[in-house]
Amino acid sequence: MHIPKIGVIDYEMGNLHSVSKALLNAGADVKILTEPFELERVDCVVLPGVGNFGDAMQRLREKNFEEKIRSWILSKKPFLGICLGLQVLFEFSEESMETKGMGIYQGSVKRFPAEANGKKMIVPAMGWNSISAKKNGILSDLDEKRFYFVHSYYAEPHNQEVIAATSNYGIEYCSALEDDSILALQFHPEKSGRDGINLLKIFIKRIGK
Amino acid sequence: MLNKKIAIDTMAARVIPCLDVDKGRVVKGVNFVNLIDAGDPVEQASIYNDEGADELVFLDITASSDYRKTVLDAVRRTAESVFIPLTVGGGIRSVQDFRDTLRAGADKVSINTSAVERPELVSESAKTCGSQCVVVAIDAKRNNKMPSGFVVVTHGGRKERGIDAVKWAREAEDRGAGEILLTSMDRDGTKDGFDLELTSAIASAVAIPVIASGGAGSPKDFVDAIKCGASAVLAASVFHFKQFRICEVKRAMKRAGIIIRES
Numbered sequence: 001m002h003i004p005k006i007g008v009i010d011y012e013m014g015n016l017h018s019v020s021k022a023l024l025n026a027g028a029d030v031k032i033l034t035e036p037f038e039l040e041r042v043d044c045v046v047l048p049g050v051g052n053f054g055d056a057m058q059r060l061r062e063k064n065f066e067e068k069i070r071s072w073i074l075s076k077k078p079f080l081g082i083c084l085g086l087q088v089l090f091e092f093s094e095e096s097m098e099t100k101g102m103g104i105y106q107g108s109v110k111r112f113p114a115e116a117n118g119k120k121m122i123v124p125a126m127g128w129n130s131i132s133a134k135k136n137g138i139l140s141d142l143d144e145k146r147f148y149f150v151h152s153y154y155a156e157p158h159n160q161e162v163i164a165a166t167s168n169y170g171i172e173y174c175s176a177l178e179d180d181s182i183l184a185l186q187f188h189p190e191k192s193g194r195d196g197i198n199l200l201k202i203f204i205k206r207i208g209k
Numbered sequence: 210m211l212n213k214k215i216a217i218d219t220m221a222a223r224v225i226p227c228l229d230v231d232k233g234r235v236v237k238g239v240n241f242v243n244l245i246d247a248g249d250p251v252e253q254a255s256i257y258n259d260e261g262a263d264e265l266v267f268l269d270i271t272a273s274s275d276y277r278k279t280v281l282d283a284v285r286r287t288a289e290s291v292f293i294p295l296t297v298g299g300g301i302r303s304v305q306d307f308r309d310t311l312r313a314g315a316d317k318v319s320i321n322t323s324a325v326e327r328p329e330l331v332s333e334s335a336k337t338c339g340s341q342c343v344v345v346a347i348d349a350k351r352n353n354k355m356p357s358g359f360v361v362v363t364h365g366g367r368k369e370r371g372i373d374a375v376k377w378a379r380e381a382e383d384r385g386a387g388e389i390l391l392t393s394m395d396r397d398g399t400k401d402g403f404d405l406e407l408t409s410a411i412a413s414a415v416a417i418p419v420i421a422s423g424g425a426g427s428p429k430d431f432v433d434a435i436k437c438g439a440s441a442v443l444a445a446s447v448f449h450f451k452q453f454r455i456c457e458v459k460r461a462m463k464r465a466g467i468i469i470r471e472s
Contacts, residue, residue: 014339017314021289051339114416116216122440124341124387126418128221128263128470146221146470148294150316150341150387168216191294191316193258193472 004078004208007033007042009069011059013084014050015190022190026200036068044207045072048190049084053109053153054096056084066102073104073182078207081184083151086177089184090155105177106158116170124152129175129187131165137178138202139165145195147187149175154186181207221470223263223441224431224458225420226448228253229270230299233279236270237449247449250283251290257448258291260455261472265291266319266390266443269299281313288314296344298390307334311342319344319390322363325370325377328384335385344420345381346390349374349407357410366394374407375414382415389419390443396424400447403434412438428453428461435467 006028008020020030023046031042039045047069049056060066073079073089087093090101093109101109112123128146133139143165154173157163164178167186177184183203189196228235228250235253236244247253254265265287269280277300284297297310298319310318318338324331324345335343350369352360357375362368378389391411393404403421412419418440425431425444434442447453459469 015311015314015316017285017312018288018292018316021314022292025292050341120416122416122418124417125220126341126388127223127440130219149220150294152340168219170216172216188294190292193293196292 002208003027003029004043004204005029005031005041006044006046006204007031007039008046008048009065010034011049011056011063011065013056013059014048016048018190019046019048019082022197023200023204026197026204028200028204036064039068039072044078044080045069046080046082047085047088048082049088050150051084052095053084053087053093053101054099056088057096057099057101060088060102070102070104076180076182078181079183080203081177081182082190083186083188086184086186087153087155089177090157093153095153105162105179107156109153109155111153112170119170121170124150125169126150128192129167129169131167131175131187133165133176134163134178137164138183138206139176139178139199141202142195142199147185147189147192147196147199149187151186219468221263221468222435222439222462223420224261224455224462224469225264225266225441225443226257226262226455227266227268227422227443227445228257229445230267230280230283231270232276233283237446251286254287254291254295257455258293261459261470262293262455263470264294264296264441266296266298267315268445269297271300281309284310284313284315296390298344298346303330304333304337307338307342311338315342317342317344317388319346321346321348324381325361325363325372328380331381331384331386335387340385340387343386344388344390345378345386346392347374347378347381347411348392348394349411350394351404351407359407359410362394366397375410378411378415382417386417388417389415391419391421391423391439393423397422398446399424400426402426402430403437403439403442405433405437408434408439409437412440428458431458432461432465432467435462436465
């Protein structure tokens, strides 16, 4: 197995540092990508991101990353989206209806309801939640493990085939997406202790093959 | 794979140890006096991580801002080796401070006095950095003159601000805070348990997570705070002085039917 070169996209939306260090810890060779052309120099692209959906899309467009990422994903090259990096793959988000997402996957991003099962919902959903992983998917060995989440919105893919894991927070929702060599996570593997690092190791091993 | 059934609760209640950091070193003391050097923050963070901490809080208690860089360096080194969420507070006064702290590797930044004195800082930082990283720390004390019975205090409880604590919590939420770190200054350092009335008053008034703090003296105290609506519980000295361990708190929670993260 060769050590894959992983590029983390720097578009000034969140904790690049933690993501890079976690990938490094999991055995990858990590490069920070500040320009779109740099994608050509790596085996795999990671899109992190915390904050606002509209801001994230705007930054990706201003920095000309959008088209590069789209063709990268459409050609099924290894990709990992984290948190907002999952949400921006969809068509639009209730967080900022005026800004379109990348629309690579059909579906939208919705806000958690204010109330569920007759109880007030605490939003953002913040903390360690478990995932229920699809059998034979990339996350199947991590079924029922807990990961760190912090989000107020969740993605609702039209095509349920791409759902790699679901989680419960008032409702049951898609907490991970898998499509060929594309993986996108609503939670933060870089903040999820040992299981988070294990997940990254599984991902790196797969792309190193 | 989604079957649209009623989802059962699976989110775990969080147990958060707080490290007091002075000039880049962890210190232990009672009520900020007789401080003893207790080592490197990275080492201590790593020990708590191994013991099952769900998150970590660094509270920079250095009086002088000359040491800002030292704290950020400790944050950086911690974030490089401990892969759980880290909140950093103390001395944050501007959006630039927010940015610097996040860039060093913090996931959340807590603001206290500076937010009371200039509430716009909550909105500005939420807009710039995202609500998920804005923690408004509220120190409160009992006061019958306030509608809720609790007043906001600053300067370690010495200065009453004449603001109702519940009203301030709601304003912080409206301005975009992602979480509230609530400390009872009546209970802080007493080990008499969290102020449950305060916890419940704030948790029922807002729809963002509330971390209960101040007064933990036994594992059962943590259970009570969660039952009163807190999403997380925080303590410093009981963990520092090894009065009991994080795993004992979690065991008590589990016995009480509270969902926890086993590690």
